[in-house]
Amino acid sequence: MNIISLLAGAAPVARFQRLCGVKWLKPDINNPIYPHEQPSTSSQETKQPSHVITNPTLLQLALGGSELAGEPFYYVFFPACAWLFEIRVARRTLLMLASVMYVGQSLKDILKWPRPSSPPVIRLDEAYETEYGMPSTHTMCAVTVPFTLLLFMSDLYEISIYKGILLSIAWSSFVMLSRIYLGMHSILDIAAGTILSGALIKLFYPVVTWIEDIQYFNFSPWSGILGITSFFLSWTVFQLDSGTNPRTGKTNWNTARGDTAEILGWCAGFITGSCQMLQPTTSVHDLHHLLPVALENPFLRCLVRFSAGAIILGPTTLILRKVLLHVFASFSKSSSIAEAKKECYVELPYKFFTTFVSSFMSTAIIPSLLQNFYLW
Numbered sequence: 001m002n003i004i005s006l007l008a009g010a011a012p013v014a015r016f017q018r019l020c021g022v023k024w025l026k027p028d029i030n031n032p033i034y035p036h037e038q039p040s041t042s043s044q045e046t047k048q049p050s051h052v053i054t055n056p057t058l059l060q061l062a063l064g065g066s067e068l069a070g071e072p073f074y075y076v077f078f079p080a081c082a083w084l085f086e087i088r089v090a091r092r093t094l095l096m097l098a099s100v101m102y103v104g105q106s107l108k109d110i111l112k113w114p115r116p117s118s119p120p121v122i123r124l125d126e127a128y129e130t131e132y133g134m135p136s137t138h139t140m141c142a143v144t145v146p147f148t149l150l151l152f153m154s155d156l157y158e159i160s161i162y163k164g165i166l167l168s169i170a171w172s173s174f175v176m177l178s179r180i181y182l183g184m185h186s187i188l189d190i191a192a193g194t195i196l197s198g199a200l201i202k203l204f205y206p207v208v209t210w211i212e213d214i215q216y217f218n219f220s221p222w223s224g225i226l227g228i229t230s231f232f233l234s235w236t237v238f239q240l241d242s243g244t245n246p247r248t249g250k251t252n253w254n255t256a257r258g259d260t261a262e263i264l265g266w267c268a269g270f271i272t273g274s275c276q277m278l279q280p281t282t283s284v285h286d287l288h289h290l291l292p293v294a295l296e297n298p299f300l301r302c303l304v305r306f307s308a309g310a311i312i313l314g315p316t317t318l319i320l321r322k323v324l325l326h327v328f329a330s331f332s333k334s335s336s337i338a339e340a341k342k343e344c345y346v347e348l349p350y351k352f353f354t355t356f357v358s359s360f361m362s363t364a365i366i367p368s369l370l371q372n373f374y375l376w
Contacts, residue, residue, distance in 0.1 A: 007186065014116075017121065018032065020181055024051055024052075063124075082273075095211065095212055096204055100144045100200045106236075123183045139185070142174075143197040147198075231264070233260075237261075257348075262354075266358075266359045312369065320358070
């Protein structure tokens with residue numbers, strides 16, 4: 001067996017899980033990474049195998065680490081950047097992340113590489129089970145965000161590169177180990193995601209910087225172009241694997257496409273909103289951050305600002321998501337909302353426009369409201 005086959009196999013993942021206390025309830029005496037009796041393909045045990053977790057703390061840590069590159073991450077991290085942090089760095093980081101994730105999510109549907117087989121692997125995160133495995137886009141997100149933040153921060157400020165690299169490595173490694181622990185990726189999936197994201201960051205860095213600066217100084221035309229382009233790119237991902245499932249007779253569906261629409265919607269809305277809020281002065285480098293120059297209590301001001309923004313953004317996003325889903329689902333012929341939301345012409349617009357409006361609110365509407373209360 002060559003090294004590639006070994007890294008792509010499920011056995012190393014299953015052994016890592018067993019080492020961390022994730023075990024089959026009735027393991028095989030001769031090979032404990034397998035169950036004693038193979039689950040029947042016709043039973044629910046295929047999706048929910050009988051297993052035991054001897055260390056629940058590790059499970060919670062792994063689920064938390066996985067969310068550092070999941071959907072909730074976008075709804076917390078980037079609004080926080082808009083309200084508390086360096087807006088130019090946040091804008092560039094999100095543009096880079098959207099570009100990297102678009103390539104990664106597209107490759108999944110092109111390569112159609114399955115996730116590690118179960119058994120021997122025990123799947124602990126069913127939310128992403130419908131997606132293909134190669135490359136790991138959780139890994140790509142986990143590498144792109146911290147290292148891109150460090151890269152763009154170093155362009156504007158004097159920071160400790162050594163400490164930044166150590167923190168970025170810790171962030172990325174936490175997410176990678178979490179995905180292996182949860183049984184969602186092989187070691188090769190993780191390695192491919194790491195190498196690919198590193199190469200794409202180097203490739204896209206000058207392009208992202210150029211696009212962001214051009215768009216910043218030419219708000220009106222470039223915002224429209226960016227929004228239309230992002231929506232079109234989201235649509236292309238839905239067409240990459242449009243075959244029919246022979247069992248159900250319906251078009252193949254997985255969560256990667258909706259995730260792509262969401263991240264591209266975040267990118268388009270964030271950049272549009274931030275440019276609406278902050279028109280350029282003599283130089284973009286004059287805009288160091290959004291915080292006022294002098295604050296009596298900076299920590300308290302930031303805490304109140306973030307809390308107020310979250311109270312506005314959270315319920316509004318949930319309501320908007322439900323309304324848009326039902327509006328677009330009303331044009332579907334499916335018998336239920338659950339089935340309708342898997343159709344391209346329902347899932348794409350409701351997810352894209354929900355995140356677009358949410359990110360626009362984060363960078364334009366909420367800051368304007370906070371200004372009225374002298375919190376900006």
